[in-house]
Amino acid sequence: MSIASGGYATLPPIAKPSKTSRLRKQGIASAVGLVAVVALSFTAVGTANRVASIIEPVTDIGIEHEQPLSLQFDIGLLQSASVIEILSESDENVHISLPESWELREVRNVPIAKVTADAPSFGFIRWQLPARAGVSFRSLTNPGRLLLHNPSGVQLKAVARRADLETGLVESDAVLVLEGTGEL
The missing domain is CATH 1.20.5 (Single alpha-helices involved in coiled-coils or other helix-helix interfaces)
Known part of the structure; x- marks a missing residue:
């Protein structure tokens, strides 16, 4: 300095x-x-x-049954429309509440007259499926995840297979619901 x-x-x-x-x-x-x-x-x-x-969209489905039940959900997606096939592997009649917007498309393994539906209520239709029946529904929307409600207190095994018909991607998921809800 x-x-x-x-x-x-x-x-x-x-x-x-x-x-x-x-x-x-x-x-x-x-x-x-x-x-x-x-x-x-x-x-x-x-x-x-x-x-x-x-x-992601979530679709609520209510399932009523008295014996252990196994259900198969096969979902085909094309753009936003879908076809949902449900197969009951049970020896009992099963009640399934599905969105009112789903249209019955096909019935398998039983006469079509045996698959009955209650009047729509709160946006859902309660379907009665006879033992080992298969049903197919058409929906103008993607059902997204399936939220299965099992109020019966008896075990429910559900398997879902989703096929994106544009990409060919197939995903499988399974859940065992003893009581309450399960998501596929």
């Missing part, structure tokens, strides 16, 4: 940082920024998957 002619103290000139020093600092800052962007993108993808699973 020196004293200039006006009585002011002057500091020695500050040395300019070398080019390698500047590049090193910029490189570190770039690396930190890149790590932050990657971390945020992983968080955003995880959040997007959680949000997609939250907003």
